[in-house]
Amino acid sequence: MEVEPEQTFIMIKPDGVQRGLVAEIIARFERKGFTLRGLKLQNVQQSFAEKHYEDLSSKPFFRGLVQYIVSGPVVAMVWEGKGVVSTGRTIIGATNPAQSAPGTIRGDYAIDIGRNVIHGSDSVESAKKEIHLWFPEGIVQWTSSLHSWINEQ
Numbered sequence: 001m002e003v004e005p006e007q008t009f010i011m012i013k014p015d016g017v018q019r020g021l022v023a024e025i026i027a028r029f030e031r032k033g034f035t036l037r038g039l040k041l042q043n044v045q046q047s048f049a050e051k052h053y054e055d056l057s058s059k060p061f062f063r064g065l066v067q068y069i070v071s072g073p074v075v076a077m078v079w080e081g082k083g084v085v086s087t088g089r090t091i092i093g094a095t096n097p098a099q100s101a102p103g104t105i106r107g108d109y110a111i112d113i114g115r116n117v118i119h120g121s122d123s124v125e126s127a128k129k130e131i132h133l134w135f136p137e138g139i140v141q142w143t144s145s146l147h148s149w150i151n152e153q
C-alpha cells in the first residue's frame with residue numbers, strides 16, 4: 001500500500017510579509033528539498049484567525065494574537081515531504097525567538113514572541129485540519145522531477 005506523503009501548513013505572518021522575508025522563507029523550504037503544493041497571499045478575517053487559533057482561545061495573549069494575524073496579508077502554504085511537519089518546525093525554530101537557535105527562521109529574523117514571523121503545524125493531525133481550513137479549494141497535484149535526487153525512495 002502506498003503511504004500518503006506528509007504535508008504541513010506554513011503561514012508567513014504579517015510581519016514576515018511586511019519585512020520582505022517571503023522569498024527567503026520559501027527558499028529555505030525549497031532548498032531543503034520539500035515540495036510546494038499550495039501558495040497564496042491573503043488578508044485574514046478576524047473570525048477566520050479566531051478559528052485558526054481556536055485552541056489558544058483561553059490564553060491571555062489570544063486577542064493580541066488575532067489582532068496581529070489580521071493586521072496585514074499573510075502567505076499561506078502547503079509543503080510536502082518526508083517528515084515535513086517536524087522538520088518544518090525545526091527550520092522555523094522555537095516559538096519564542098529568544099530561544100530559537102541561530103540558523104532557524106525565528107532565530108535569524110525575530111526577537112519577540114508576539115512577532116515571530118511564521119507559523120507551522122505542530123502535528124500531522126493539525127496539519128490536515130489547517131490545510132482543510134486554509135485551502136478548501138484543494139492543493140496542486142504535481143510531482144517534482146527532483147524527487148528521486150532528494151529521496152532515496
Ligand SMILES: Nc1ncnc2c1ncn2[C@@H]1O[C@H](COP(=O)(O)OP(=O)(O)OP(=O)(O)O)[C@@H](O)[C@H]1O
Pocket residue numbers: 056061065094095113114115116118119120121122
Ligand atoms: N506568551 C505569548 N505572548 C504573545 N504571543 C504568544 C505567546 N505565546 C504564543 N504566542 C503567539 O501565539 C502563536 C501560537 O502559539 P503556540 O504556543 O501554538 O506556538 P507555536 O506552535 O510555535 O506557534 P505557531 O502556531 O504560530 O507556529 C505563537 O507563534 C505566537 O505568535
